[in-house]
Amino acid sequence: GQAQIGVTGLAVMGRNLARNLARNGLTVAVHNRSPERTRGLVAEHGDEGRFVPTESMADFVAALERPRAVIMMVKAGGPTDAVIDELVPLLDAGDIIVDCGNAHFADTRRREEALRRHDLHFVGTGVSGGEEGALWGPSIMPGGSAESYRKLGPIFERIAAQVDGEPCCRHIGPDGAGHFVKMVHNGIEYADMQLIAEAYDLLRAGLDATPAELAETFRQWNSGELESFLIEITADVLGHTDASTGQAFVDVVLDQAEQKGTGRWTVQSALDLGIPITGIAEATFARSLSGHADQREATRRAFAGTGPAWQVADRDTFVEDVRRALLASKIVAYAQGFDHIRAGSQEYDWNIDLGGTATIWRGGCIIRARFLDRIRQAYDDHPDLPTLLVAPWFADTVRAGVPGWRRVVAEAAQAGVPTPAFASSLSYFDALRANRLPAALIQGLRDNFGAHTYRRVDRDGSFHTIWAGDHHEVEA
Ligand code: 6PG
Numbered sequence: 118g119q120a121q122i123g124v125t126g127l128a129v130m131g132r133n134l135a136r137n138l139a140r141n142g143l144t145v146a147v148h149n150r151s152p153e154r155t156r157g158l159v160a161e162h163g164d165e166g167r168f169v170p171t172e173s174m175a176d177f178v179a180a181l182e183r184p185r186a187v188i189m190m191v192k193a194g195g196p197t198d199a200v201i202d203e204l205v206p207l208l209d210a211g212d213i214i215v216d217c218g219n220a221h222f223a224d225t226r227r228r229e230e231a232l233r234r235h236d237l238h239f240v241g242t243g244v245s246g247g248e249e250g251a252l253w254g255p256s257i258m259p260g261g262s263a264e265s266y267r268k269l270g271p272i273f274e275r276i277a278a279q280v281d282g283e284p285c286c287r288h289i290g291p292d293g294a295g296h297f298v299k300m301v302h303n304g305i306e307y308a309d310m311q312l313i314a315e316a317y318d319l320l321r322a323g324l325d326a327t328p329a330e331l332a333e334t335f336r337q338w339n340s341g342e343l344e345s346f347l348i349e350i351t352a353d354v355l356g357h358t359d360a361s362t363g364q365a366f367v368d369v370v371l372d373q374a375e376q377k378g379t380g381r382w383t384v385q386s387a388l389d390l391g392i393p394i395t396g397i398a399e400a401t402f403a404r405s406l407s408g409h410a411d412q413r414e415a416t417r418r419a420f421a422g423t424g425p426a427w428q429v430a431d432r433d434t435f436v437e438d439v440r441r442a443l444l445a446s447k448i449v450a451y452a453q454g455f456d457h458i459r460a461g462s463q464e465y466d467w468n469i470d471l472g473g474t475a476t477i478w479r480g481g482c483i484i485r486a487r488f489l490d491r492i493r494q495a496y497d498d499h500p501d502l503p504t505l506l507v508a509p510w511f512a513d514t515v516r517a518g519v520p521g522w523r524r525v526v527a528e529a530a531q532a533g534v535p536t537p538a539f540a541s542s543l544s545y546f547d548a549l550r551a552n553r554l555p556a557a558l559i560q561g562l563r564d565n566f567g568a569h570t571y572r573r574v575d576r577d578g579s580f581h582t583i584w585a586g587d588h589h590e591v592e593a
Pocket of ligand 1: 219244245247303306376378379380482
């Protein structure tokens with residue numbers, strides 16, 4: 118075989134990845150279950166580089182130079198297992214299967230282990246950036262063995278987005294590390310989007326502004342600390358007018374947010390690891406809440422007309438407060454996401470470099486943002502940073518934002534505008550900075566009803582109070 122790499126699964130992401138590889142000078146074997154797609158790709162884009170179209174899986178594998186590197190871009194779950202089962206008997210020891218889909222990292226761990234027994238490398242790889250990213254340069258998060266990265270690294274680093282001369286790709290860690298990091302990326306993506314949506318909702322209600330006016334606000338924000346892909350496209354979406362009605366596009370879209378599951382996976386994993394990713398969880402639940410049309414309708418009817426009218430005192434102050442609340446809450450979301458990655462890395466022994474992760478999210482991916490440079494800096498300076506919130510730039514920014522953040526959350530509560538992510542992020546911050554938490558009372562209650570014991574502030578050991586008797590304390 119003469120192809121340096123192969124891509125099987127030529128739906129839009131796989132197809133664009135294959136084109137990206139070919140445009141970067143690689144000879145790419147391409148394969149799809151229904152060969153029309155393969156033919157279509159070569160007919161439309163064959164002049165962009167060297168493609169080797171193949172019709173059967175056996176021909177596809179035969180077209181590859183050794184050790185073979187096969188990228189699969191198929192649906193997560195059953196379809197992924199089916200393609201792996203088809204590939205394995207055709208491959209030889211040392212060959213590499215790269216799963217670039219959004220697989221659950223636990224599946225990736227299972228597959229990696231199973232394929233290792235066949236002396237095959239299985240490389241679960243997170244790819245972010247949507248269709249455009251896949252074509253022009255995504256952010257790439259490969260897991261799998263260090264050995265597989267020696268072959269894949271130079272290829273992936275070439276096709277990835279580049280920021281300040283650095284590729285947005287690096288070896289994240291063994292087995293499921295790449296898919297885990299991609300999963301958390303998506304959790305942060307959910308939080309980022311929910312925060313933007315809350316900011317928009319608040320501005321619209323508080324200022325009685327039109328979506329087109331707010332598009333301008335987001336456009337301005339995008340030239341400051343909030344600069345990011347998601348803020349940029351928010352301006353686009355808010356500025357768009359629906360052709361058939363002439364109304365603002367955002368007003369004709371059904372207000373029920375969907376999800377394919379990666380945000381849910383992030384929250385599930387955080388619960389398992391005991392990491393409070395409250396902003397990401399609220400963002401995920403906000404999507405499901407929006408989809409409960411019956412409950413929304415019944416509650417809306419029961420409580421119609423009870424919201425007070427809202428007029429902000431000073432428009433410029435309010436806009437600036439919302440901007441700062443957004444930035445501070447966004448910092449919380451990233452702090453939580455990076456805590457989650459650290460915990461996953463410890464639990465599964467992945468040795469993930471947090472600063473390195475921030476580095477490859479600076480370009481290509483959906484959450485790409487100016488401030489990822491600062492996250493990189495923070496973790497490079499202090500790899501053991503207890504939380505991003507205390508790194509100098511972040512601490513200063515949060516400190517400066519707190520008064521506005523509080524005003525926004527308080528005013529929203531008064532006006533009856535839901536701000537689950539803004540409010541929970543502020544609570545998270547206040548809880549972390551509190552001298553004492555009422556967790557002490559929880560411990561007392563647990564000991565009272567179940568003799569679950571508690572620890573004391575002044576002595577080591579575990580204690581129990583004889584609540585049913587004379588309330589004396591015993592050492593447990
Ligand atoms: C990316 C995105 C992508 C994700 C979509 C849809 O990084 O390119 O995260 O992988 O699948 O954003 O996700 P939801 O359907 O769950 O919103």
